[in-house]
Amino acid sequence: MSIPQSATQVYLKNCPTGFINPKFNEADSTFEIKTTPIPELKEGQVLVKILYLSNDPTQRSWFRKLGDDTPSYLPPVHEGTPVASFGVAEIIESKSTKYGKGDLVLGRVYWGNYAVLPETLIFNKIDQSFGLPLEFYLSVLGFTTLTAFFGLTEVAEFKGTKEGEKGKVVCVSAASGATGSSVVQIAKHLLGASKVIGISGSDEKCKWVESLGADLCVNYKSETWKQDISDYLGDEKIDVYFDNVGGEILSHVLTQMNKYGHVAACGAISGYNDHSAFSVSTWPFIITERLTVRGFIVSDFGAKYPETINTLVGAIKGGKLKTDGAYHVEKLTGDDTETRLENIPRIWNLLFEDNKPNVLSLSTITNEYLIHCFGISKTRKSDIFLMSEFVVFHQTCVFSIEQIIKKD
Secondary structure, eight states: OOOOSEEEEEEEOSOOSSSOOOOSSSTTOSEEEEEEEOOOOOTTEEEEEEEEEEOOGGGGGGEEOTTOOOOOSSOOEETTSBOEEEEEEEEEEEOOSSOOTTOEEEEEEESBSEEEEEGGGEEEEOOGGGOOOGGGGGTTTSHHHHHHHHIIIIISOOOOOOTTSOOOEEEEESTTSHHHHHHHHIIIIISOOSEEEEEESSHHHHHHHHHHTOSEEEETTSTTHHHHHHHHHTTOOEEEEEESSOHHHHHHHHTTEEEEEEEEEOOOGGGSSOGGGGOOSOTHHHHHTTOEEEEOOGGGGGGGHHHHHHHHHHHHHTTSSOOOOOEEEEEOOOSSHHHHHTHHHHHHGGGGSTTSOSOEEEEEETTTEEEEEESOOOSSOSOOOOOSSOEEEEESSOOOGGGSOOOO
């Protein structure tokens, strides 16, 4: 392909203090779209065509006002800079000694069609010899599943259940999301947990979580969810809690933990738009039950990505990690790249609405498709809308490119 001369990307215009405004061309719009010339590559840089984007709640925590240098585990997204996202990309030009033209890579890219990246923002070269769809690398082989694996095995120190041992009791919040659903499957099918308890936001989601292997899933919107967990546990307690939400749910689960239990603190989605929801009211249980609470970021374990992906590939081929699910395809309108990119914030914002699925990832195939994958969406099945260049595709955690009807 010819080398593009410009890149069109979504920029952070106004850093929100609460909920975002996903609309464009308003005074308080959170985002704006810019088309800028692509600069000449420097040593150690690559030019990529962005193929797939993973949209996650944690992106909200990256936003900063101009001049705000509050420390972050990843470079922040300041006002006036492109919005970052984890994604899969194809290298179309390279001045890197690590990655060459034609390589498919997993890294930190931007909401847009093309980007110049330093090689330090590329986390892994995709091994195409596995013969798996690229979209798997942002779902069952992506950061969310790697997060689930390392959170359980490294952070919570649950390495597996030996023959004759009693398995651990594992609980996970946001269990119908991409990370949470991976926790359920890894804990139950790879590590041999005796009981897996999921917490999610609807009865429908809970049924799906239980279909993945959870022994119980409770709807936190139910008045009885706390008692439901206690009744199910009986005399047992929770050994491992994988926390994706913080706040009230974390406060309650701490009261149900076994002595010397482990809490893998992965996310705090309950407070991303309302910091008062971060509050934890049962802190003394951490002391009295001698709990280990450890926060972590998936990149902490970057050196273990290749071997872990090999493990996960084996789990997929052995049927221990599900790769199929319900899906919905939504049409995006617009006759040009800029107009179509305006849909990304709208879709991403669904993460923070009451009627959202718990996790959302979105992927773009430049000039062909815009594909959007939900943690769970079962309201409509097999709806496909043809359009000039882009479609949006919703699915449980992964999607199959064979389901997309490409316009001739």
